[in-house]
Structure formats: C-alpha cells, structure tokens
Amino acid sequence: MHHPDQTRPDLSALIARLDLKAKVRLLTGSTMYGLHAEADIGLAEVHLSDGPTGVRGLTFTSGPPVALLPNATLLASAWSDEVLHETGRLLAEEARAQDVHVVLGPTINLHRSLLGGRVFEAFSEDPYLSGRLATAYVRGLQERGVGACLKHVVANESETDRHSVDSVVDDATLREVYLLPFEMAVADAHPWSVMAAYNRVNGVSATEHDGLLNGVVKGEWGYDGLVVSDWFATRSTAASANGGLDLVMPGPVGPWGDALVAAVSAGEVEERVVDDHLHRVLLLAERVGALGAPRQVTAGLPRPDGDLRREQLTRLAAQGMTLVRNERATLPLERGTTVALIGRHAVDTVCMGGGSAQVTPPHQVSVADGLTALLGSAVRVVDGVEVRTRAVAARAGSVRDPETGDGGVHVVLLGADGAVIEERHERAATSMIGVDDDLPAPVAEARFRAVVPHGGPLQLGALGVGSWRFTVAGAEVGRIELRLSTDDAGEAILRPPSGTVLAEVPDGALVEAVVDLRAASGLGRPGRMAGAGLFGLVAGPAPRDPAVVLAEAAAAARDADVAVVVVGLTEEQETESVDKSTLALPGDQDTMVRTVAAAARRTIVVVNAATPVLMPWVDEVDAVLVAGLPGQEAGHAVAAVLLGDREPAGRLVTTWPVADGAAPAWSVTPVDGRLVYAEGAFLGHRGHAAGRAPAPAFWFGHGLGYGTWDYTDARLVAGAERPGAAVTVTNTGLRRSREVVQVYLRPADPGQPVRLAGWQAVTLAPGESRDVEVPTDLRMWRRWDVATATWALLPAAGELLLARGLGDVRAALPLSDD
CATH class of the missing domain: 2.60.120.380 (Jelly Rolls)
Structure with missing residues (x-):
C-alpha cells in the first residue's frame, strides 16, 4: 500500500548505498517464508504465506488456527466478481492478523486435464472467467495493503514430473489461452508479485524464461512488480538472473548468493540486472509497508472461529454450490422430512485439498453435524464405505496428549x-x-x-x-x-x-x-x-466389511423419506505433487449410491469434491448437488442449501465428461519429458463444442439453482469496438433466485473455438423480469498472429450465444461484419 501522506523512498538511492554482496543477499529468501531485512536502508522482513484457501502463516504446520475458506473452484462457481473481491478482503484480514505481507495466490492455471492434482486450487478451465475472477481477488487483497501473487507462470497444469516436465504449447495457444488470465489480472488489478513455475515451457525452465518473463510479462505488459520462483524451482544462476527472475525462494541457501556475485564479477550477469531485481524487491516491500515507516497494526480483526467468519464462510461456500440435477423438485427439502444421511464424506467431510493449500482451521463442520443441527432426530447418520487407501493422521478428538490432556x-x-x-x-x-x-x-x-x-x-x-x-x-x-x-x-x-x-x-x-x-x-x-x-x-x-456397510445403508434408506448420500474424493486425489489416474469415485462409492437408490423413495447425492467425478448412476438418483471442498463451515453450508435456507446458485466452472478420456485433453504423463498441449485452444467446453470430444455429462456454465427462467427479446447491443448482447429474463419459478446470463462468441472461422466473452448475474423474485445487458470483453475477440507476432482482431462475424451453459443455449444472435 502506498503512503500518500509520506515521502516515498528513492529506491535507486537506497540500492546505491549497498555493495554487490549486500544487494544479492536480498534476492534470496532468509527462511522458508521470509525475506531478509536490511537495517541500513530501512528494510524490514517481508513475510510470505501460502494462501489459496486460507493464510497458513509462516510455518507449514503447527501454526495458529486460521480461517479455512472454500476452495478456489467452489468460490469461482459463484461466477461473481463480488464473491472473489470479498474473498480477497477476507484473506487480507487473515494476513494482517499474522503479520503476513504477501499471500501466495490466486492460482490461475487452467483446468486443462481433469487429472491434474492441483485443479482444485485453480478457478476454471476458462481463461476469461479465471482472469476476471483473479482481478477481483487481487483488488480485494491489495486494497488492504497485502500483496497478491499470481501463480504459476505458465503452462503449469499438472503435477507428474512437475520439476522437469516440458510443457509444449504453440505460441497462439500460449497467448490466447494460458497467458490470458495472467495478462488480464496484470492489466486490470496490478498484482504486486507473480510466481514462476517449476516446469519448462517449450524447452526453457520457467524460472529462466527470458522470452516470457522479460519479453512478455515485464516488456509487453509493462509489469513493474516482482517475479518470485516457486519454492526450490530455481536451478541456475546466470540464466535465471538474466531470464527475468527477481527473487529465489526459499532461503537462506539457493543457486544465487555467492554464485551470483561471482557471475557478476565474471561478466555473466550485469550489475544493472541485479539492481533491477532489487528495485522490484524494494518496491514490493514499500507497497506492503516493510520499507521505511512500518505499516500500522490492524486491531479488532475477526477471529477465525467468530460469528462473523462463520457467517461469511457459510455464505461463500453455499453461493458456489451447484445443483446439476433436480428431478421432481426433490430439492430443497421440507422441514419435517426424515433423512438417511449416508457416506464416509457425511461423517468425515473433506473441507480442503492437500499440499500447500492446507491450513489448520479452528474446526471443520461435517455434513452430519450441519444437517443434524437443523433437523435433529429426523436425521439418521450411517457411515459409508472406505474412501481412502492411505492412512491419515489421528484426529485431535480421538487421541489426547498424555502430558497436557489436550486433544492431539x-x-x-x-x-x-x-x-x-x-x-x-x-x-x-x-x-x-x-x-x-x-x-x-x-x-x-x-x-x-x-x-x-x-x-x-x-x-x-x-x-x-x-x-x-x-x-x-x-x-x-x-x-x-x-x-x-x-x-x-x-x-x-x-x-x-x-x-x-x-x-x-x-x-x-x-x-x-x-x-x-x-x-x-x-x-x-x-x-x-x-x-x-x-x-x-x-x-x-479397523476397516469394516463392505457388504455389512452397504446393508446398513440400504436399511436406513428404506426407513426414511429421503436418502442423502455424500460421496467424493479426498486429499489422495486432490493434492499438490501427484495427479489422478481416473475421475471415478474411489472405493465402492458407486455401488453404495446404486444400493441406496434402489432402496430409497428419493435419493439425493452430494458430491464432496472440487473436481469432476464420473456418475454412472446419475439417471438412478433424483438430485445431485456439487458441494466442492467447502471450508471450515462445510456442513452448515450444505445443510442450508439442502433445506433451501440458501440457494445453490453456482454454475460449473469446468466441463464434466461422461467417461475417463472423454475430454479434449487428458494425459498428464510426459513422453520423453515432454507434455504436448496438442488440443491447442480447444480445451474444455471449447473442444466439446467443436466435436473434438464426446458430449459431456454436464457442460461448463451449467447450474439449475432453485429458479426457472424464460429468456425473451434477445438482441445485439453496440459496444465500443465489438457488440455485446441483451435479453429480458423472467423468473418463472416459485422462489427468489439468481441467474447467470452467459454470452459466448462463436467465430465464423471454424479454426477459432467458441469462447466465453462475458456474463452478468441478476437476482429476481418469482414473476419478476429484468433487461440484462452483457458487454463482451474485447480481449476475447483477438487472435495471436504467429507470422507477425502481434494481436489481430477477429472480424465481427459468426454469432453471439445467450446461454445457461453451452448445453442450454437460449438464443443465437448472428453477427455481420459489414
């Protein structure tokens, strides 16, 4: 945060006061999550923290309890700039409470292959949706003086051989798809740092990629912020220093230090390059209040387990939950309904993914606890089949410290x-x-x-x-x-x-x-x-006999008005450092759903997973709610949605395929060290719409909510350089509901994929109508001309689609390039 009431330090003058060794020292971290202080120039320590779904603090474990937010795909599923802006502000408060200056997020790599282990950390398969939501997140965070860090530049969509894999991406796809969310956030929100990835891009390590870091990010985009390495990602001295990397993490050791001093002395790296890196480090420090006058301590911040956080996190989780099936208006449930609540994920709800996204929350509310709190004895809870193959640490409530008597x-x-x-x-x-x-x-x-x-x-x-x-x-x-x-x-x-x-x-x-x-x-x-x-x-x-577990589930389902089966993935599948091998639910969960559906009057399935899963039983159940990884208030949010206290107004941010491999991009396994992005710009819904993959189970943008909608009077509206669309929407349902009007551009050129070009949300009472105008983003009308290495505008030809997801197009508006 700049300090308008104070004279900003002259960074060049400060740099000139340091000798080469002192300068270089400041370009590698001091600890796992800290940067060096330098008293001679008024530089205090800068603290960084992992933070996709909560600000963990300065340690990987054992830190204080902090708020655990819904995961990125669940937040993104709200399709709401306001939700992501509030998320940024919340994270800034969590950071200020722990003296953290930079939160390492958002993750805006794309959901290229759904086997990717970190898909749960990233917003979407769509670059425009990802870029727009990242912009709101960064603004919310940095408004309160805490730096954001866009990660990971670039083509870092899978975990297999992640330190060595070479992501092979053609220039047009790189520009139009994978760099776009970074470009949007840099242009529209000015993040104070970005992170270079582990992988190579077209043969060059991301941490030493002169063409990307110096050429595109700092050059074409005019980015004045800091480029930091992913942790332990930097493998060279001169190549990374010359390639645009500004800061090596973690410290205190690494490939720079004395080796970089020697490289400067040998003429391999010019000292002005070191000075530019240090200028960016100091600018970050100045922005976050660690250079010169220290930032003020913020008092009275909400507690992670306080009423304000509970309300916020319940609401944020519920807003992104997505109802993908709801036959016979099975949901919402009426109070007085007896419920058989079945499944390991009901009693041991998974609230967050694995790896660096993990935090220590004050509590994690299970679906069983949340639903029982609202319905009491009307709920019968039945544990389900095993969902893990690996053991997990004992829960604090199941063991006690013999010295203190406390849980743990x-x-x-x-x-x-x-x-x-x-x-x-x-x-x-x-x-x-x-x-x-x-x-x-x-x-x-x-x-x-x-x-x-x-x-x-x-x-x-x-x-x-x-x-x-x-x-x-x-x-x-x-x-x-x-x-x-x-x-x-x-x-x-x-x-x-x-x-x-x-x-x-x-x-x-x-x-x-x-x-x-x-x-x-x-x-x-x-x-x-x-x-x-x-x-x-x-x-x-000890594990139980699956046959006994299934018999108990069927008996409970027969005795209740409705069965709610909670299924999902765990940190074995949704985690950093490993990719999935299938989208199938682990264990005997599919059998459990089918067994319950055969016995129950009505069956609702709640999917406790951030990423798509296969649903071979989908036609056998009455309703399916995608609940994501809902954070610490998981059970309260799911219960509120099931009973209609909150609307599951989410829309899918990723296309859900019908089978393993039935997607435009699939394999995450490098061949001879190379992972080729052969689908080009046709990933996700773009490829499905072009016939490059079978029709999906559920399209990107799909979501039913608790309303029904009519679209009338669809029309083109003039824009500054390219048109947008407008339509009258009417809530024809019985409940107040939120609709997301989506506009897709289908270019006339079949070599160009359909793409999301804008959206606008509206909340209406039953019977209410409103005109909704959706401008299109000019950046979605561009193509990268490889021959000239410049952007060119697509002609205003083809059509604009007004849709509730590409599986429910309500109007197609022809474009004319006259």
Missing part, C-alpha cells in the same frame, strides 16, 4: 546422542520436522505419544519416511518401513508415505510411535531433504 499428541525430538532436542504438543497429531523449525542439532529420532480414550481393534500407524516402531502400553505391536515413491523431495512434505498395523488397544492405553530418521537417506529420500518432512501418528477404527 506429544512429540519428543531426540538427537543422535539420545538427548532431547525439543518437546512439542501437536494438536493435529502431525509434526513438520526439519522444515519450519530452527533446531540446534539434527533430529535422529522422533517419538509420538498419545492416550487413546476409546480403544478396540484399531489401525495404528504413521505418516513420514523412516523406520517406525509401535507400542501399546509399552508392548511392541508392529514395525514398518516407509519410503518415498518418487524423486520429488516435496513428497516428504506434501504427501508423506503412510502405513498401518492392526492392534488391540484397551480404553485409555498409551500408544507410542517412534521413527528413526537416521535411516531416511536409505529410504529413497534425496540427501538435501534427509530427516525433513511431515510426520504423524495414525490411530483409527
């Missing part, structure tokens, strides 16, 4: 000599070792100790690379060795291996899991990360 575990870290280095209470039953901490000696062994109040036949186990040993009441019950499955050092942090043993545990018994980290280097862990990673204690019920 007691962790003891020991050195090679057996001396205690540190003891911790961990609420989440997991502990990050060797990443967030600053310990006086390497950790050789870690002990996780917990009391299990309610015993029985349990799965005991662990997360994290090493040699593990388990005891119950002092008696050994098993050993396991856990290894990494890939050469990605991030796996130990983001997706640590897990394993379990079955044990009989008496009520109130002390359970201990001990991991020997000295064996880590022999267990597939890269040397740089030896002894570092996420570790945790697993303690949970």
Whole structure:
C-alpha cells in the first residue's frame, strides 16, 4: 500500500548505498517464508504465506488456527466478481492478523486435464472467467495493503514430473489461452508479485524464461512488480538472473548468493540486472509497508472461529454450490422430512485439498453435524464405505496428549546422542520436522505419544519416511518401513508415505510411535531433504466389511423419506505433487449410491469434491448437488442449501465428461519429458463444442439453482469496438433466485473455438423480469498472429450465444461484419 501522506523512498538511492554482496543477499529468501531485512536502508522482513484457501502463516504446520475458506473452484462457481473481491478482503484480514505481507495466490492455471492434482486450487478451465475472477481477488487483497501473487507462470497444469516436465504449447495457444488470465489480472488489478513455475515451457525452465518473463510479462505488459520462483524451482544462476527472475525462494541457501556475485564479477550477469531485481524487491516491500515507516497494526480483526467468519464462510461456500440435477423438485427439502444421511464424506467431510493449500482451521463442520443441527432426530447418520487407501493422521478428538490432556499428541525430538532436542504438543497429531523449525542439532529420532480414550481393534500407524516402531502400553505391536515413491523431495512434505498395523488397544492405553530418521537417506529420500518432512501418528477404527456397510445403508434408506448420500474424493486425489489416474469415485462409492437408490423413495447425492467425478448412476438418483471442498463451515453450508435456507446458485466452472478420456485433453504423463498441449485452444467446453470430444455429462456454465427462467427479446447491443448482447429474463419459478446470463462468441472461422466473452448475474423474485445487458470483453475477440507476432482482431462475424451453459443455449444472435 502506498503512503500518500509520506515521502516515498528513492529506491535507486537506497540500492546505491549497498555493495554487490549486500544487494544479492536480498534476492534470496532468509527462511522458508521470509525475506531478509536490511537495517541500513530501512528494510524490514517481508513475510510470505501460502494462501489459496486460507493464510497458513509462516510455518507449514503447527501454526495458529486460521480461517479455512472454500476452495478456489467452489468460490469461482459463484461466477461473481463480488464473491472473489470479498474473498480477497477476507484473506487480507487473515494476513494482517499474522503479520503476513504477501499471500501466495490466486492460482490461475487452467483446468486443462481433469487429472491434474492441483485443479482444485485453480478457478476454471476458462481463461476469461479465471482472469476476471483473479482481478477481483487481487483488488480485494491489495486494497488492504497485502500483496497478491499470481501463480504459476505458465503452462503449469499438472503435477507428474512437475520439476522437469516440458510443457509444449504453440505460441497462439500460449497467448490466447494460458497467458490470458495472467495478462488480464496484470492489466486490470496490478498484482504486486507473480510466481514462476517449476516446469519448462517449450524447452526453457520457467524460472529462466527470458522470452516470457522479460519479453512478455515485464516488456509487453509493462509489469513493474516482482517475479518470485516457486519454492526450490530455481536451478541456475546466470540464466535465471538474466531470464527475468527477481527473487529465489526459499532461503537462506539457493543457486544465487555467492554464485551470483561471482557471475557478476565474471561478466555473466550485469550489475544493472541485479539492481533491477532489487528495485522490484524494494518496491514490493514499500507497497506492503516493510520499507521505511512500518505499516500500522490492524486491531479488532475477526477471529477465525467468530460469528462473523462463520457467517461469511457459510455464505461463500453455499453461493458456489451447484445443483446439476433436480428431478421432481426433490430439492430443497421440507422441514419435517426424515433423512438417511449416508457416506464416509457425511461423517468425515473433506473441507480442503492437500499440499500447500492446507491450513489448520479452528474446526471443520461435517455434513452430519450441519444437517443434524437443523433437523435433529429426523436425521439418521450411517457411515459409508472406505474412501481412502492411505492412512491419515489421528484426529485431535480421538487421541489426547498424555502430558497436557489436550486433544492431539506429544512429540519428543531426540538427537543422535539420545538427548532431547525439543518437546512439542501437536494438536493435529502431525509434526513438520526439519522444515519450519530452527533446531540446534539434527533430529535422529522422533517419538509420538498419545492416550487413546476409546480403544478396540484399531489401525495404528504413521505418516513420514523412516523406520517406525509401535507400542501399546509399552508392548511392541508392529514395525514398518516407509519410503518415498518418487524423486520429488516435496513428497516428504506434501504427501508423506503412510502405513498401518492392526492392534488391540484397551480404553485409555498409551500408544507410542517412534521413527528413526537416521535411516531416511536409505529410504529413497534425496540427501538435501534427509530427516525433513511431515510426520504423524495414525490411530483409527479397523476397516469394516463392505457388504455389512452397504446393508446398513440400504436399511436406513428404506426407513426414511429421503436418502442423502455424500460421496467424493479426498486429499489422495486432490493434492499438490501427484495427479489422478481416473475421475471415478474411489472405493465402492458407486455401488453404495446404486444400493441406496434402489432402496430409497428419493435419493439425493452430494458430491464432496472440487473436481469432476464420473456418475454412472446419475439417471438412478433424483438430485445431485456439487458441494466442492467447502471450508471450515462445510456442513452448515450444505445443510442450508439442502433445506433451501440458501440457494445453490453456482454454475460449473469446468466441463464434466461422461467417461475417463472423454475430454479434449487428458494425459498428464510426459513422453520423453515432454507434455504436448496438442488440443491447442480447444480445451474444455471449447473442444466439446467443436466435436473434438464426446458430449459431456454436464457442460461448463451449467447450474439449475432453485429458479426457472424464460429468456425473451434477445438482441445485439453496440459496444465500443465489438457488440455485446441483451435479453429480458423472467423468473418463472416459485422462489427468489439468481441467474447467470452467459454470452459466448462463436467465430465464423471454424479454426477459432467458441469462447466465453462475458456474463452478468441478476437476482429476481418469482414473476419478476429484468433487461440484462452483457458487454463482451474485447480481449476475447483477438487472435495471436504467429507470422507477425502481434494481436489481430477477429472480424465481427459468426454469432453471439445467450446461454445457461453451452448445453442450454437460449438464443443465437448472428453477427455481420459489414
């Protein structure tokens, strides 16, 4: 945030006061999430935090409880600039409360292949929708003096071999599709930082891509902000410094430092290049209040578990939920209805994705808790089939620290000599070792100790690379060795291996899991990360016979007025560092839905997943609600929507295919290191509309809400350079409802795909009508002329489509290029 009442510092003069070594020092982080201070020029530390769905703070785990927002696809499904602006302002408050200066978001890579592990972090398959929502998010965040960071530049749409994959994208597709959301946000919101990706782009690492970083971002776009590397992404010294990267993260070590000083001395990098990088670092610091006069402390910020946050997060989650099927007006439910609520996702609702998007929330409300709070004894809850193949850390409520009595575990870290280095209470039953901490000696062994109040036949186990040993009441019950499955050092942090043993545990018994980290280097862990990673204690019920579970579900469904089956994915599929292999629901969830549908009078399926899943049973059920990953108030939001207290007015941000592979882009596996974007600009709905993939199960833009709509008097309206469209919409339903009028451009040239060119939302009472005008964005009328390397405008020929998603086109307006 600029300080108009103060004299802004002369950044060039400040830079001139530093010698080369001092300058270069400021171009690599000081810690995992911090930048160096320099008292001689009035520079304070700058703090960065991961933040797609919450501001985690300056540690990967063990930070204070913070608000957990709905995930990006759910927020985007509201198709609302206002929702994303409010999201940015909320995140800024969360950042200010933790002295965070820069939030590492939004993620505006596209949903190219639905197998992508981080699709849940990004807004949409559509570049225009993504760019417009990113603009609102950045504005909301930076209005309150907290920097945004657009990520990841560019063509970073999958996780397989993510540190080495070469994304091969033709120039026109790169410009018209994958760079467009970044271009829009830079032009319209002026973000203070952007992040260079792990991957290569057409053979060149993103962190040293002169053509993209210097040529396009800083050159053509005139971007004056900071370009930061993704964490551990920078692999070179001179090439990255000359290629446009400004800041290497994390620190304090990396490929710059003394090596960059030497490169300048050898004439490989000019000192003016270093000065430009530092100018951008200092400009960021000045903007966020870390250079010169410090920013004021903001008092009275909302608590993450306070009433204001609960209301906000419930409302934001509900607004994006999308009703994709609703036969016989099954939803909303009437109060007094008896409900059989079935499924593991009902009792253990997944509120966030895995990897760097994870935070420690104050609570996570399950669908069972939310619906029971509204309907009481009218709800019968039945656990469902297993949904995970990997073990998960014990929940804080299921184990207690033997030292403090609080929910969680007691962790003891020991050195090679057996001396205690540190003891911790961990609420989440997991502990990050060797990443967030600053310990006086390497950790050789870690002990996780917990009391299990309610015993029985349990799965005991662990997360994290090493040699593990388990005891119950002092008696050994098993050993396991856990290894990494890939050469990605991030796996130990983001997706640590897990394993379990079955044990009989008496009520109130002390359970201990001990991991020997000295064996880590022999267990597939890269040397740089030896002894570092996420570790945790697993303690949970032993698996049940699926046949018994299904019989219980069918019996409950027969006895109720309606069955609500909650299905979905978990952090095994929706996570950083790994891609999916299928869109099918894991485990026996499809069988569970069909079993319930055969027994129930009416069946509603709630999909607790951020990304599309296959629904082979869709014609056998009455309603399907896509609930996404709804954040900490998940259950309250789902319950409010099911009962009609809030409308699920969302529209799909991604096309849902009918089968694996039935999409324009599919494979995320590089061939000889290359991942070719062969579909070009025809990804998602663009490719389906062109016949390059089978008709989908549900189109991009689809969503029923709780209203019905008539479109009349559709017409073209004049624009500054290209026309827009207008239409009269009438709410013909029985409830107040929100409609999203979508306008698509279908160019006359068949080589150009149909594309979203504008939208406008309107909320109307039953019987109310309103004229809605939708201007089109001129950027959606462009094509990149490869021969001249410039933009050219498409002719005003073809047609504009007024639609409720491309599966429900209400009017086609011919264009004339006269």
